[in-house]
Amino acid sequence: MWVEHPQGVTEAEREAFELLPDDERQCIKCKTTCFLSALACYDCPDGLVCLSHINDLCKCSSSRQYLRYRYTLDELPTMLHKLKIRAESFDTWANKVRVALEVEDGRKRSFEELRALESEARERRFPNSELLQRLKNCLSEVEACIAQVLGLVSGQVARMDTPQLTLTELRVLLEQMGSLPCAMHQIGDVKDVLEQVEAYQAEAREALATLPSSPGLLRSLLERGQQLGIEVPEAHQLQQQVEQAQWLDEVKQALAPSAHRGSLVIMQGLLVMGAKIASSPSVDKARAELQELLTIAERWEEKAHFCLEARQKHPPATLEAIIRETENIPVHLPNIQALKEALTKAQAWIADVDEIQNGDHYPCLDDLEGLVAVGRDLPVGLEELRQLELQVLTAHSWREKASKTFLKKNSCYTLLEVLCPCADAGSDSTKRSRWMEKALGLYQCDTELLGLSAQDLRDPGSVIVAFKEGEQKEKEGILQLRRTNSAKPSPLAPSLMASSPTSICVCGQVPAGVGVLQCDLCQDWFHGQCVSVPHLLTSPKPSLTSSPLLAWWEWDTKFLCPLCMRSRRPRLETILALLVALQRLPVRLPEGEALQCLTERAIGWQDRARKALASEDVTALLRQLAELRQQLQAKPRPEEASVYTSATACDPIREGSGNNISKVQGLLENGDSVTSPENMAPGKGSGKTGVVWVGCWLNITE
Ligand SMILES: [Zn+2]
Ligand SMILES: [Zn+2]
Ligand SMILES: [Zn+2]
Ligand SMILES: [Zn+2]
Structure with missing residues (x-):
């Protein structure tokens, strides 16, 4: 200015x-x-x-x-003119923009036309105005629409399941495109998509309205819906329907009676899956059924577990009832299965017990013990078990009693060995090594006896046969041993035959000098201090030669070496009592059979011995003996000793009754022997001098 x-x-x-x-x-x-x-x-x-x-x-x-x-x-008018032109061109532009944005002439401008108007404003540096802003907004809205449409079309092609448009959003988009003052050819595409989606929606609605539709139809609808690229509200329902149908199908299969029974875990898995499925009457029903089934199955499993674990065993009938109850539960129940197996075993066990109890002879102890062990392991209450246990117990106590009766303290023999004949009686070395092993604590019992295996011992027949064979072998063996040992030089009389084999005491030394003893059975010699001596000889000091003070009866008290003395020698009455107890046992033991054989053997021998003693010759001999005794008692002691205390004192008697001796020895050769040194009480067995060694071998006191 x-x-x-x-x-x-x-x-x-x-x-x-x-x-x-x-x-x-x-x-x-x-x-x-x-x-x-x-x-x-x-x-x-x-x-x-x-x-x-x-x-x-x-x-x-x-x-x-x-x-x-x-x-x-001067400069101002030019300036004014320029200003005027500029104002006029802005007006023209603004007018064009207004017409375009308001669609005043009824023609929507293309995107490019609108973009050109925007460029003009930029090139001419028109000031920012409300109109320009509207133009810019319109352009960016159009761009956004086009981008969305492109995304929609390409998404449909690529079947991308990334952010899908909902149907509502699609409608909004179409509306927006229609209202924008810009002609977009993409609007046709959008209309097509909308038509497709609407057609699909109608189809889906129809399918959902006519439920239950086939799962195949639902699934294909669902797949088509996913290809649309537009989220239709019915799709969610379809999805639910498909899931429900699938789940119901799985449940049905799992519970089908013909199907392989699934485990509890599978059922629990189905239930967990079912919890995620949208409810429907049929789903709810299946869920409830499944839950109930699981509860019942778990309860029975618990019961079965209790039955299997509890200290209190239940009888088979209870288990059977439980198993019957669970038969219709279409779930695999491991505890019930275990219970079934236990029941089957228990039934087999009961059958075994029946068989064994009702067999031809009493069951043998081994079998009973086996059954008791099996029965104890079973988680089933078996009434027969108590009875079997009692039988086994009685049999054991019988055997214990018999062992106490027959076995010496710390014996190296088993009861059965002692009751049976000693088949290797002739084998001095076997006996010796065994005795040594026992003394050193090395000995272990043989399982084989009389050549019989544990299995053979179950059969009473084979025990008896073996016993008889054993008797024969024993007899031969002992005779052989006696012959051999008799030939050995006596340590009492200095021998001239240095070359012959000499006796060896159990200590391993050659017995010699004062205090040696000769076994009355095997005729072998031992140190008096190395062997235990029958109690009658323990006092005074046992010696056949050096003690001139022995009483008249002492010389016929017999000594058995530790190799021959295998057992105690109970009296026949004791044994008969044992046999009576054995008969009451409903169980067989090999020891029982052996004891019976032994008793028969003893009684048989006793019979024959009595007959022999009653014969003329023997009575005469006994008379002679009685006279001798009377003479002895009348004489002073020293003399008596000098005459009768040595082993040779027997000789006159033997000579004087040669017939009888051979007769008595015949008894041995028949395989029988009874009596023992303990039994040689004064005035009782005095006539049996010659047969003493026979009876020594047998372990029963007459
Ligand atoms: Zn101023
Ligand atoms: Zn100034
Ligand atoms: Zn010795
Ligand atoms: Zn002996």
Whole structure:
């Protein structure tokens, strides 16, 4: 704007105000930024004022003040003209934009046309205006729509399941495209998609309305829906329907009576899956059924577990009842299965017991013990078990009693061995080594006896046969041993035959000198201090030669060496009592059979011995013996000793009754022998001198 020179100011200067920083062109009075003119002072270079405040510049003379201006008067009309043209072109543009945005001529502009209008505004540097903003907004909305449509179409092709549009969103999009003042050819695509989706929706609605539809149809609908790329509300329902159908199908299969029974875990898995399935009457029903089934199955399993574990065993009938109850549960129940197996075993066991109890003869102890062990292991209450245990117990106590009766303390023999004939009686070395092993604690019982295995021992027949065979072998063996040992030189009489084999005591040394003893059975010699001596000989000191003070009866008290003395020698009454107890046992033991054989053997021998003693010859001999005794008792002791204490004292008797001796020895050869040294009480066995060694071998006291 042009202003006349202020009063008195004559100087003027052109100034491009727009190039100055704002603070250098401010009026110091009113702070207005000056564009076209200002008053300044040469002397006061720090400030200027607008033309309204010329009096506020400074106090200097106006000749020192000067005008600063932007344009001359000539320049202004050109400027004005230019301004006019510019204003006119903006108007034209704005008009075009308005027509386009309002669709005033009824024709939607294309996207490119709208974009061209925007470019024009940019090129012509039109100031930012509300109209331009509307144009820009419209363009970005159109761009967004097109992008969405492209995404929709490509998504449909690629079947991407990434952010799907919902049906509602699709409708909104279509509406938006229709309302925008821009012609978009993509709108046709969108309309197509919408039509497809709507057709699909109608189909899905129909399928859902006519439930139950076939699972195949539902599944194909679901798949088609996924290909649409648009989320249809019915799709969710379809999905649920398909899941329900699938789950129901699985449950049905699992519970089918013909199917392989699934485990509890499978059932639990189905139930967990079922909890995630949307409810429907049939799903709810299946869930309830499954839950009930599981509860019942678990309860029975618990019961079965209790039956298997409990200390209190249950009878087979109870187990059968439990198993029957669970038969119709279509689930595999491991505990019930275990219970079934236990029951089957128990039934087999009962059958075994029946068979063994009702057999031809009593069951043998081994079998009973086996049955008891099996029965104890079974988790089933078996009434027969108690009875069997009792039988086994009785048999054991019988055997214990028999052992106490027959076995010596720390015996190296078993009861059965002692009761049976010693088949290796003739083998001195076997007996010796065994005795040594026992003394050293090395001996272990043989399992084989009389050549019989544990199995043979179950059969009473084979025990009896073996016993008879053993008797024969024993007899032969002992005769052989006696022959051999008799040939050995006596340590009492210095021998001239140095080459013949000599006796060896159990200590391993050759017995010699004072205190040696000869076994009445095997005829071998031993140190008196190395062997235990029958109690009648323990006092006075046992010696057949060095003790002249022995009583008259002492010489026929017999000594048995530890190798021959295998057992105690109980009286026949004791044994008969044992046999009576054995008969009451409903159990068979090999020891029982052996004892019976032994008893028969003893009684048979006793019979024959009595007959022999009753014969003429023996009675005569006994008479003679009685006379001798009377003479002895009448004589003083020393003499008596000198005559009768040595082993040779027997000789006259033997000679005098040769027939009888051979007769008695015949008894041995028949395989029978009874009596023992203990039994040689005074005045009782005095007539049996010659047969003593026979009876020694047998372990029954007559
Ligand atoms: Zn001012
Ligand atoms: Zn001044
Ligand atoms: Zn010795
Ligand atoms: Zn002997």
